[in-house]
Amino acid sequence: xxxxxxxxxxxxxxxxxxxxxxxxxxxxxxxxxxxxxxxxxxxxxxxxxxxxxxxxxxxxxxxxxxxxxxxxxxxxxxxxxxxxxxxxxxxxxxxxxxxxxxxxxxxxxxxxxxxxxxxxxxxxxxxxxxxxxxxxxxxxxxxxxxxxxxxxxxxxxxxxxxxxxxxxxxxxxxxxxxxxxxxxxxxxxxxxxxxxxxxxxxxxxxxxxxxxxxxxxxxxxxxxxxxxxxxxxxxxxxxxxxxxxxxxxxxxxxxxxxxxxxxxxxxxxxxxxxxxxxxxxxxxxxxxx
Amino acid sequence: xxxxxxxxxxxxxxxxxxxxxxxxxxxxxxxxxxxxxxxxxxxxxxxxxxxxxxxxxxxxxxxxxxxxxxxxxxxxxxxxxxxxxxxxxxxxxxxxxxxxxxxxxxxxxxxxxxxxxxxxxxxxxxxxxxxxxxxxxxxxxxxxxxxxxxxxxxxxxxxxxxxxxxxxxxxxxxxxxxxxxxxxxxxxxxxxxxxxxxxxxxxxxxxxxxxxxxxxxxxxxxxxxxxxxxxxxxxxxxxxxxxxx
Amino acid sequence: xxxxxxxxxxxxxxxxxxxxxxxxxxxxxxxxxxxxxxxxxxxxxxxxxxxxxxxxxxxxxxxxxxxxxxxxxxxxxxxxxxxxxxxxxxxxxxxxxxxxxxxxxxxxxxxxxxxxxxxxxxxxxxxxxxxxxxxxxxxxxxxxxxxxxxxxxxxxxxxxxxxxxxxxxxxxxxxxxxxxxxxxxxxxxxxxxxxxxxxxxxxxxxxxxxxxxxxxxxxxxxxxxxxxxxxxxxxxxxxxxxxxxxxxxxxxxxxxxxxxxxxxxxxxxxxxxxxxxxxxxxxxxxxxxxxxxxxxxxxxxxxxxxxxxxxxxxxxxxxxxxxxxxxxxxxxxx
Numbered sequence: 001x002x003x004x005x006x007x008x009x010x011x012x013x014x015x016x017x018x019x020x021x022x023x024x025x026x027x028x029x030x031x032x033x034x035x036x037x038x039x040x041x042x043x044x045x046x047x048x049x050x051x052x053x054x055x056x057x058x059x060x061x062x063x064x065x066x067x068x069x070x071x072x073x074x075x076x077x078x079x080x081x082x083x084x085x086x087x088x089x090x091x092x093x094x095x096x097x098x099x100x101x102x103x104x105x106x107x108x109x110x111x112x113x114x115x116x117x118x119x120x121x122x123x124x125x126x127x128x129x130x131x132x133x134x135x136x137x138x139x140x141x142x143x144x145x146x147x148x149x150x151x152x153x154x155x156x157x158x159x160x161x162x163x164x165x166x167x168x169x170x171x172x173x174x175x176x177x178x179x180x181x182x183x184x185x186x187x188x189x190x191x192x193x194x195x196x197x198x199x200x201x202x203x204x205x206x207x208x209x210x211x212x213x214x215x216x217x218x219x220x221x222x223x224x225x226x227x228x229x230x231x232x233x234x235x236x237x238x239x240x241x242x243x244x245x246x247x248x249x250x251x252x253x254x255x256x257x258x259x260x261x262x263x264x265x266x267x268x269x270x271x272x273x274x275x276x277x278x279x280x281x282x283x284x285x286x287x288x289x
Numbered sequence: 290x291x292x293x294x295x296x297x298x299x300x301x302x303x304x305x306x307x308x309x310x311x312x313x314x315x316x317x318x319x320x321x322x323x324x325x326x327x328x329x330x331x332x333x334x335x336x337x338x339x340x341x342x343x344x345x346x347x348x349x350x351x352x353x354x355x356x357x358x359x360x361x362x363x364x365x366x367x368x369x370x371x372x373x374x375x376x377x378x379x380x381x382x383x384x385x386x387x388x389x390x391x392x393x394x395x396x397x398x399x400x401x402x403x404x405x406x407x408x409x410x411x412x413x414x415x416x417x418x419x420x421x422x423x424x425x426x427x428x429x430x431x432x433x434x435x436x437x438x439x440x441x442x443x444x445x446x447x448x449x450x451x452x453x454x455x456x457x458x459x460x461x462x463x464x465x466x467x468x469x470x471x472x473x474x475x476x477x478x479x480x481x482x483x484x485x486x487x488x489x490x491x492x493x494x495x496x497x498x499x500x501x502x503x504x505x506x507x508x509x510x511x512x513x514x515x516x517x518x519x520x521x522x523x524x525x526x527x528x529x530x531x532x533x534x
Numbered sequence: 535x536x537x538x539x540x541x542x543x544x545x546x547x548x549x550x551x552x553x554x555x556x557x558x559x560x561x562x563x564x565x566x567x568x569x570x571x572x573x574x575x576x577x578x579x580x581x582x583x584x585x586x587x588x589x590x591x592x593x594x595x596x597x598x599x600x601x602x603x604x605x606x607x608x609x610x611x612x613x614x615x616x617x618x619x620x621x622x623x624x625x626x627x628x629x630x631x632x633x634x635x636x637x638x639x640x641x642x643x644x645x646x647x648x649x650x651x652x653x654x655x656x657x658x659x660x661x662x663x664x665x666x667x668x669x670x671x672x673x674x675x676x677x678x679x680x681x682x683x684x685x686x687x688x689x690x691x692x693x694x695x696x697x698x699x700x701x702x703x704x705x706x707x708x709x710x711x712x713x714x715x716x717x718x719x720x721x722x723x724x725x726x727x728x729x730x731x732x733x734x735x736x737x738x739x740x741x742x743x744x745x746x747x748x749x750x751x752x753x754x755x756x757x758x759x760x761x762x763x764x765x766x767x768x769x770x771x772x773x774x775x776x777x778x779x780x781x782x783x784x785x786x787x788x789x790x791x792x793x794x795x796x797x798x799x800x801x802x803x804x805x806x807x808x809x810x811x812x813x814x815x816x817x818x819x820x821x822x823x824x825x826x827x828x829x830x831x832x833x834x835x836x837x838x839x840x841x842x843x844x845x846x847x848x849x850x851x852x853x854x855x856x857x858x859x860x861x862x863x864x865x866x867x868x
Contacts, residue, residue, distance in 0.1 A: 037663050039592075039670070088848040097741075100590045100666055101802055101847045108795050109840035115833050223791070227674050230667045265689075269678040272671035279664055280656040343745060362755070363748035372749070379746040381739055383807070392739055395732050397751030405732070451751055 007139055009260040010253055015145040017252025019214060021245045022152035023207045023225060024232045025159060026200035032239030033176045034193050034200075036085065037096070040103040042222030042229065043110035044201050048074065048208020049123075049217045050114060056125040063125045064151055067209035071202050078201025081106070082194045107222070114219035122216035130213065148210035155206055159199075160241050172196040176239065227268060228255075231275035237285030247286060294319040294354060294455055294486050295340070295371075301348035302335055309335040311510040312349065317455065317488060322481050324501030324518065325490045328530060332510040333490050334376060337459050341373045342366045354454065367397050372453035376460045378444040380432035386443060387428040390415045393451035401452075414450070422446045422476060438469040445476065455486045462493050474500050498522075506530070541723055548715040556708065564707045568779060570820035571714035572772050576793065577800035577812035578721040579768035582728065583761045584798070585806030588741035589658070590666040594797035596673035597766045599680065599788045600649055601642035601773025606686045606783055608638050609694050635713060639774040646770020647763045654762035658755060677789045691784030694777040710775050721768050725809035728764075737761060769797075792836055796823075799843040805855025814854050 023045060030038045051070055052063035089099045129143040163169040171192045175182055182189050211217060228251060236247030255270045278285065293316040302310040309332045317323050327333050338344040340351055342363035351359050358366055372393075381389050391411055398414075399406045406414070419425040422442040427435060435443060441461050448456055458477060462470045474496050481487050491497045497504065497518070504521040506514040508530040514521045521527055555563050576594060583589050591597075611618055612632030619627045633641075649672075657668040681689045696706050703709040728734045736757045739747035744754055777783040796819065804815025819839060826835030850857055 037666070039667075084848070096662060097584065097588050097590055097806075098802075098847050098851055100663070101798055102844060104592065104795070104798060105840050105844035105847065108791070109837060109844065112833055112837040112840060116837065220791075227671050230670070234664070234667075265682055266678060268674050272675045275671045276653075276656060276668060276675070279660060279668055283660050283664065341749065343748070362753070363745075364751045364753050367749060367751040375746065375749070379743045381742040381746065383738055383742050384735075388735075392735060392747070392752065393750040395735060396753075399732075400751060447750065 004139075005260060006257070009256045011139050011141065012145065013253035013256030014249055015141070015149050015252070016214075016256060017249035018149045018152050018245070019145070019210050020228055020232055020252055021248035022148075022155060022203070022210055024229045024236075024244050024248060025156065025241065026203040026207070027229050027233050028236070028239065028241055028244045029159075029172070029196055029200040029203075031233060032237075032244075033172060034196055035176060036082070036193075036197065037100055038103050038197075038200070039100070039226060039230075040106040040110065041200070041204060042225045043107045044074070044077075044204035045208045045211060045225070046114060046217065046219060046222040047110060048205040049212040049221075050118060050208075051205075052209040052212055053123045053125055053217070056127075060126070062127050063209040063213055064127075064148070064206070067205045070205045074205040075198040075202040078198035079194050081201065082197035086190060086193070111219045111222060118219070120218050120220075122218055123212065124216045125212050127213065144213055148213050151206070152210060155203065156241065156245060159203070162199075163241065168192065168195060173239075224268060227275060228271040231271040231278070234275060234283070235278045235285050240285075243286055291318070292355060293317055294321075295488075296352040297336075297340065297349065298352075299349035300336070300339060300346050300351065302332075302339055302344065302346050309510050310339065310346070313507070313510070313512050315505060315512065315515070317486060319454070319486055320481070320484065321486055322478075322500055322502045323486075323488045324497040324504045325488060325507060326492070326494075326497055326504065327507035330509075331507045333507055334459065335510075336507065337373060337457050337490065340457065341371060364396070367393070367451055367453075368401055370452070370454035371457075372448040372451045372455070373457040374441075374444040374448045374459055374461055376463070378432075378440040380435075380440065380443055380447075382432060385429050385431060386424060386435070387412075387415050387419065389432065389443060389447055390418055390450045393447055397451040418446045418450050421449070421479075438465050438472065441465070441473065442476070445473070445480075449480060449485070453485060455488070456480065457488045457490065459490045460492065461489075462491060462496055470496050494522075537723065537727060540726065541719070544719045544722065548719060552708075552712060552715060555711070556704075561705055561707055564705070564711045565779075566824050568707065568711050568714055569824065570817060571711070571718050572776075573796055573800060573816040573820045574718045574813055575714070575721045575772040576769055576797040577804070577816045578718075578725050578809065579765045579772065580797040581801040581806055581809075581812045582725060582737075582768070583758075583765040585801050585811065586728065586734065586737040586741065587758060587761045589662050589758065589761070590798070591669045591765065592666055592794055592798075593669035593671075593673035594769055595789045595791065595793040596669070596676045597646045597650065597769035598773035598776070598793050599673075599676055599785075600646040600766075601639075601770035602776045602783060602788045603680055603686050604642040604645050604770070605635075605638050605774045605777045606692045606694060608633050608641065609777065610685065610692065635710075635775060635778060639713070639717070639771050642774035643767040643771040646773075647767035649770075650762040650766025651759060653766075654759045658758045658762065673789065673794070677785055680785050680788075687783065689785060691782055692777070693782055695781065696778045707779070710779055713775055714772075717768075717771055720771075722809055722813060724764070724768070725812070729809060733757070733760070792839075795836065795839055795843070796820075799839050801853075803842055803846045803853055805853030805858075807852070808855050811853050811855045818854075 027038065027041050030036045048067055052066045055061050055066040056063050085099065085102065129147050132143045134141040134143065134146065163173055171182060171187055175189050175192045232244055232247045232251055236243030251271055251274060255267050258270050259267050295317040297313060297315040300310055300313040313336065325333060335344065339346040342361060346359060350357055353369055353371055394406060394411055394414055416425055419428055422445065424439060424442055424446065432440065432443060445458065445461060462473050470493055477487055477489060477500060489497065489500050501518050504518040505512055506521060506527050513526045513530065514524045555567060580591060580594055583591055609632065615627045615631050616624060653668060653672055657665045680686060686692055698706060700706055700709040703712060736752050739752050740754050740757060748754055800815030800819050801812040803819065805811030823835045826838060846853060
C-alpha cells in the first residue's frame with residue numbers, strides 16, 4: 001500500500017472531518033439539545049453558500065468574511081423559524097410527524113427556490129488562498145481545506161465556551177434536560193430555545209462559506225450532506241459538541257480512505273452505512289447522555 | 290408468605306451516573322393491598338416502569354406468577370396479567386372513551402383467549418367497565434371532554450379492562466378533592482374484592498392508610514421499611530425521611 | 535359500507551374511467567393519468583405507516599426504486615437468460631422469462647417489503663425520529679448501490695423496451711394504465727380494510743401514545759414492522775411498471791426527490807386519518823403538477839407542492855378530510 005497516498009488520504013480526511021463537524025454543529029444544538037429535528041439545516045447551509053457566492057462574485061469580499069457579516073441575519077432567521085415551529089407544533093403538543101413534515105417542506109422549498117433563482121450551474125468562490133497548498137514533510141495541505149478548518153475550530157471553541165461558561169449557554173444545556181427547573185429559575189425555556197436555535201442557524205452561515213470554498217456548489221448539494229450530518233450527530237452522541245467533533249473526524253477519515261482506494265462514488269454510502277450501523281448497535285452514540 | 294404473585298429481588302437501575310433503584314426487594318402476595326410511598330424522586334415511578342417493562346432493570350430479578358419476566362416486553366407482561374395506570378393519564382386522544390377500552394380488550398383479553406372478541410362482546414364488556422367507574426354516560430365522548438377525576442377513572446378502567454391479576458395504580462389521586470380521593474379509594478377496594486391484587490403508589494397518606502394492608506417505603510432508591518401500616522409510619526427512619534432529621 | 539361493495543364501486547369507477555379515456559383516444563391522457571395513479575398508490579402506501587402509525591418515511595424514492603430496479607433486473611435477465619443461467623436450468627428459465635409485468639410487480643413488492651422489514655427491524659425500536667432519518671439514509675445507500683451496479687445500467691441507465699401494442703388493450707400505455715388502476719384499487723382497499731380492523735386500532739394507538747399502547751397489550755414492534763412491510767411493498771409495486779412506462783431508466787429519474795416530497799405532501803394535505811386523504815391529495819396535487827409542469831416549469835411545480843405542504847401542516851393539520859369533517863360536522867368522534 002502506498003504510504004504517502006494513505007497519509008494524504010488521512011490528512012485530507014481529518015481536514016474534511018473538521019469541516020463536517022462545522023456543518024453538524026448546528027444540528028448538534030437543534031436536534032441534540034433542543035430535540036428539534038431540523039432536517040432543513042443543510043438548506044440553510046446552502047443558503048449561506050449562495051450568499052457568500054453573490055457577495056464574493058460581485059464585490060470580491062472573502063467568503064468567510066461575508067458569512068461572519070451575515071451572522072446576525074441568519075440568527076434572526078433561525079429565531080423566526082423556531083418561533084413558527086413553536087407556535088404551530090410544540091405548543092400544540094402535536095405529534096412529531098407534522099414538525100418533521102414542516103422542516104422537510106422547508107428543505108425542499110429552499111432548494112427549489114435556489115434552483116429557480118440560480119439555476120443548476122456549479123458555483124464557486126474566489127479567495128487568495130484557494131489553489132495554494134502547504135507542504136509539510138511529504139504531506140500536502142491544501143489551503144482551501146486548511147483555512148476553513150482553522151476558522152471552524154475557532155467557531156467550535158467559541159461555541160463550547162459559550163455553552164459551558166455563559167449563563168445562557170448553560171441554560172441551553174439545561175433546557176433539554178429540565179425545562180421545569182429552568183422556569184423555576186425565572187428563565188423562559190421558549191426564549192432560551194429560540195436563542196439556541198438562532199445560534200444553530202447562524203453556524204449554517206459559516207458552514208456555508210466553508211462549503212463553497214471547499215467544493216463547487218449547486219442547490220442539491222445540501223441533500224448529499226444530510227446523511228453525513230445525521231450520521232455524525234448520532235455517532236457522536238446527541239448534544240455533545242466534543243463528541244460531534246470526534247465522530248466527524250472519524251467519518252472524514254473513513255470516507256477519505258474509501259474514496260481514495262475504492263472510488264468517490266461510494267462516499268455517500270459510507271456515512272449512511274455508519275448511521276444505520278450506529279442506530280442498530282449503539283443508538284446513544286459514542287459520547288451520548 | 291406462600292408463593293408471592295410479584296417478587297422483586299435486588300432490583301437495580303441507573304441512569305448514567307445516577308442510581309435510581311438500589312437493590313430493592315419486594316414481594317406481593319396474591320389478593321394483597323400494598324401501599325408504596327416515598328418522597329419525590331425516591332424511585333417509585335422507576336420501580337413501576339421496571340416492573341411493567343417500560344424500562345429494563347440492570348440488576349436483580351422480577352418474577353410474576355412464578356415466572357421470571359425481566360426479558361419480556363411491556364405488552365407481554367400485560368398479557369400475563371400485570372397492568373398499570375399512568376401517573377399522568379395517557380388516554381388515546383383520537384378515540385372515544387369507549388374505544389379507549391377496546392384496545393386492551395382486543396389486544397390483551399382477545400390475545401389471551403386466542404379468539405377475536407365479537408363486536409357485541411366488546412361493547413358489553415366495555416359498558417360494564419364504564420359502569421364500574423361511572424363513566425358510561427360519557428362513552429361516546431372524546432377524552433378531552435373529561436374532568437380530571439374522570440380521566441383518572443378512565444385510566445384505571447383501561448388498566449382493569451386488561452383483566453389483570455395485579456394492578457399498579459401510580460399516583461391515581463394526585464390533585465383530586467377530598468371526596469374524589471375517597472371515590473378512587475373505594476373503587477380500588479372494590480377491584481381488590483373482585484380478586485385483583487393492587488399496589489397503590491400515593492402521596493396522600495389518608496388514602497394510603499385507609500387502603501393498605503401492608504406498606505412499603507422507598508427513599509433514594511432503597512426500600513427502608515416494609516410492614517404493617519401502623520408500624521411503618523412510626524418507624525424512625527420513615528419519619529426521618531419525611532421530616533428530614 | 536361493507537368491503538365487497540366498496541370494491542365493486544372502485545372497480546366500476548376504474549372501468550368507467552378507463553373506457554372514457556379509451557374512447558377519447560388521446561394517449562397523453564393515459565400518460566398523465568398513469569402518473570396520478572402512481573401517486574395514489576405511493577401516497578396511500580406512505581400513509582399506512584405515516585398517517586396511521588405516525589412514523590415518517592423520507593425514503594419513498596428508495597422503495598419506489600427497489601420496485602423499478604427489480605423490473606430492470608428481471609427484464610434484462612429475460613432478454614438474455616443464456617448469459618446468466620447455467621445450461622442445466624436454462625431451458626426452464628427460457629420458458630419462464632421474459633416475465634409478464636404483473637408477475638414482476640409481485641416480485642418487486644416482495645423485494646421492497648423485505649427491505650422494509652430489514653430497515654424496520656434495525657430502527658423501529660428507537661424513537662420515530664431515528665426511523666425517519668434511517669429512511670433518508672436508505673434512499674441514498676440504495677442509490678449508491680444502483681449507480682455502482684452495471685447489470686442494471688449503473689449511472690448510464692438501462693433501456694427497457696416493451697412491445698408497442700398488447701392484445702385487448704391496444705397501445706402499451708393503456709395496458710400499464712390499467713395495471714396501475716388495479717394497483718390503486720388494491721392499495722385503497724387495503725388501507726380501508728386496515729382502518730376498520732383491529733390492526734387499524736393498534737396502529738392508531740401507536741400514533742397516539744406508544745407507551746400506553748404497550749401497557750394495553752399492543753405488540754407495537756410487530757405492528758410497526760407490519761406497517762413498514764405493507765407500506766414498502768406497495769411502494770415497490772408502484773415502482774415496478776415505471777421502467778416500462780418511461781423506457782429509459784437512469785438513477786436520477788428513479789430516485790427523484792419529487793417522489794419523497796409528494797408521498798408526504800399528498801397524504802398530509804389530503805388528510806392522514808383516512809384512506810380518502812391520500813386519494814384526494816394525490817388527485818389534486820397530481821393534476822396540479824401536471825398542469826404546472828406543462829405551463830410553467832417542473833421546478834416551479836415542486837416549489838408549489840413544498841409551499842402547500844408547509845401551509846397545510848401549519849394551518850390545517852388534519853388536511854382536506856379534516857376540514858371537510860369540521861365544516862360538515864362528523865358525529866362519530868365528537
